[in-house]
Amino acid sequence: MTRAETPKPFAALARPGEPVFQVRGLTKTYGEGEAAVHALEEVDLDCHAGEFVVVLGASGSGKSTLLNLLGGLDSPTHGTLRYRDWDLAGADEAALTQYRRNSVGFVFQFYNLIPSLTARENVALITEIAPDPMSPEEALHLVGLSARLDHFPAQLSGGEQQRVAIARAIAKRPAVLMCDEPTGALDVHTGIVVLEAIEHINRELGTLTLVITHNAVIAEMADRVLTLSDGRIIHERRNARRAAVGSLAW
Amino acid sequence: MSLLDLKLLRDLRALKSQAFAVALVMACGLAMMIMTRSLILSLEDTRDDYYRGHRFAQVFARLKRAPQAVAGQLAAIPGVAAVQTGIALQATLDLPGMDEPATGLILSLPESGELQLNRLYLRAGRMLVGRAPAGQILAGEAFAEANRLRPGSEISAVLYGRRQTFRIAGIVLSPEFVFEAPPGAALPNNKTYGVFWMPYKELATASNLDGAFNNVSLTLAPGVAEEAVIAAVDRVLQPYGGRGAYGRDSHPSHTRVRDEINILQGLSVGFPLVFLSVAAFMTHAVMSRQVTLQREQIAMLKACGFSNRQIGWHYLKFAFVIVFAGIVLGVVGGVALGHRLVDMYHLFFRFPELEFQLARGVLVAAAVVSGLAAVTGVWGAVRHAVHLPPAEAMRPEPPASFRPALIERLGLGRAFTASFRMALRNIERRPARALLTTVALALATGILVVPSSFRDGINHVLDYQWDLIQRQTVFVSLIEPGPVRTLADFRALPGVVLAEPTRGAPVELVAGNYSRRLGLIGLPARATLNRIIGADGRQLILPARGVVLSIKLAEVLHVRPGDMLQIRVLDGKRPVLTVPVAGLSEDFAGTAAFMELDTLNHLLGEGDRISGAYLTVRAGAWREFLRATKEIPRIGNVVIKEAIREGFRRTTAESIGLIQKIYLTFATVVAFGIVYNSARISLSERQRELATLRVVGFTQGEVGAVLIGELVLLTLLAMPFGLLIGSGLSGAILQTVNTEFVRLPLILTPANFAFAVLVVTLASLVSAYLACRRLNRLDLVGVLKARD
Structure with a gap:
């Protein structure tokens, strides 16, 4: 994928059920020879627009690696990785940057907000470089933080910080929302609030949402649940019905 | 303003003290560079304009008549x-209200029109042109x-034994006397030595030189070799008592x-360069720490689609803001x-007008140099940051791997406290960082040594x-060499305890292809007043045969003791x-050559004559002595040692003193900057570890010891190297500054070293105090929560 073929913002074209990721034989190996670590081995996967996918697995099972590869943060050792019509596996750094800039929203376990910028500014940082963003205020409204626009991260609770991170991720109207242990650093009550925000985005915007977690309870709210172990998908199930977030408890 | 710029601004505010320290160090280097280069430009331009506008001559000669x-x-x-x-005549001056006699060099003004060469600049009053009224x-x-x-104002002068009173018509400057010092003196003494001009006719009559001249200046056509003309002038003037053009x-x-400009040139490069290197190092330290601290922010920015170039530029801007602040401060300073x-x-x-001219070229050069210094400083850190794959950067840095320090491995560990062992291990874990900090601390110590x-x-x-050399109270010279019995007249002056004769003669010393013209000084073999001291500090006894040369003169002539040297006398019978x-x-x-007095007189073949004497005078009879010397018309010059020393203190010493003070202030600022910065970086790197210690029950003092321990160790390690670096740096800068005419020896005193050590120690203490204060204010829980 070259810069000229950079994907357009997905949301405008989103049709529920349209294929977004097509993954075949995806492998990621760190190191070489005897010291080689196979973080991901021969993974096949398809994801569709509007889907809510939860990836479960213990530490070291390869779920973060999978998310990094899908999110364009890292490149596979071999295998096919297609985002819609584009080959992500062979993309260079510049193309991956464009991909992340236009199509992917990230939510990290530790929020990764810029401490020197307010909530509004943290979101605006991204809307400034995205081609068709919503306003920072609108994004923060979507996560229920309209009242905390001008607070600095240090003045916000953990849950609020994570919701700012979600607002930051979705403000660009991404095709894909990647969440890496979004509730890992939060208590149950706050975690629920954050998950509600993610779910709300998934429903309202039709964003393909991938949540990786080792918290099996969260799987109940997904359309589809993948379980990883030793770098392979060992189990895949579809929920007949997505559980309401409010009903979850852990 | 973009939000990344807003982030930049707020990050800068959080780092303001460190950023300020870096900017200050940079400013010191730049201020020095701008100050010296601008001064060079001011002096050179002013001098060249003055020389051109007032037709300063290129070749000069004195003769008898x-x-x-x-x-x-x-x-x-x-x-x-x-x-x-024209005529140049030395005269004794009598100033109302001044005890000691003053000497004047009186030059003639042409009979009609203005001076052809060495034209005067009128500062006040009026010019004397043509046949002006007498007096x-x-x-x-x-x-x-x-x-x-x-x-x-009125002034009395004794011209050829006749006292005359003159009225000052105007105050003037001459390109020939930008620096007004008595002949042969390295230092000015403006109170007792002055230059005057009066109409030719009057001066010629007073000095029996009517229709003749004893002083000549000339200019050359463009592209003409000076040596050939000098040789020709000498040939023409030889029959008339020419003393060598x-x-x-x-x-x-x-x-x-020229020497002053040379000194400034020496100072305008070496020292500022050291400062700017230190600034580059500090920028690097601050930036790499900043980039490490913001590792996750960088990863997030990359994950969100910011390009490497955008992120790199963001951090470079960070450095450029510091550079800009440094440049502004540096230029103002x-x-x-x-x-x-x-x-x-x-x-x-003495120039008609010496105005400060800002060397604009230097501004650009300074901006480029400090910009480069900052870019070099930041480049590595930024490159590391942007090349980190975002997924990698998102993970916290792996915990540093520690191992017991060398001292502990040698089994000496138990002798030290836990804090000390932690400091040791930390140094060993990051030897490059420790080395760089040591180098910076050593530089801080070193630059303190140079000005002192x-x-x-x-x-x-x-x-x-x-x-050591000149132990007389006063030196008196005669207008013309006189008989030896004049010495007895000097001895008879009130208060004179000791009088030693001297004879000077203009000579050219020739050794192979090298030659030098100067005044050969004749002294008694075992002079006690103006002594000749060898390199070993012991007095040299002048032999009955041969000359003693100053080390620099021997260097110029490429001779060593034992080599033969030709002496060509440029006066009188011109013996060789x-x-x-x-x-x-x-x-x-300067340069000097000495010969035993009798040997010199024998060589000159004019009988036993002296041209002056060194005298020691009893303090009680000082006024009487001075009054008496005023009455002796043959006395040309009275040089009072203390007056010269005082004059030196007020002029040269003051100028060098001011520069030295400026440099010392800068060096102190830099030393503080370096030490403070090291402490702050150390604190931010180890915040979490130190907070943990506090949480598990260490006292503030104990935790402070861990933080400061490392700094103390590195400072102790750096100081000896710093003194060594400072000695080398001083030597190198003196090398660039020293000329044939002014030479400063490298003198390193314990007081100098002690001062450098004291300043660095003080800087360390203050920085340690500030760092500890910050440490004590840490929000322990907050620090532990943050995943730094």
């Missing part, structure tokens, strides 16, 4: 463009100012200005100090010159003699 017609012969020498002949005189500004003389390179005022120095230079360089070594060098020269070099004397200003 030549009829005016000889001027035509000089003008006919191929390559000579213009000739100015009027023009006075040089330096003397007039020192003695508070104004147009209309010389070019600008030997002109006392010109060389003095450099210009202010430059103005101050220009004012001071006006004290001893200048001061000590000057003091040494002064003590050497005026306590070949003698061995008998020894070398240590001297710090």
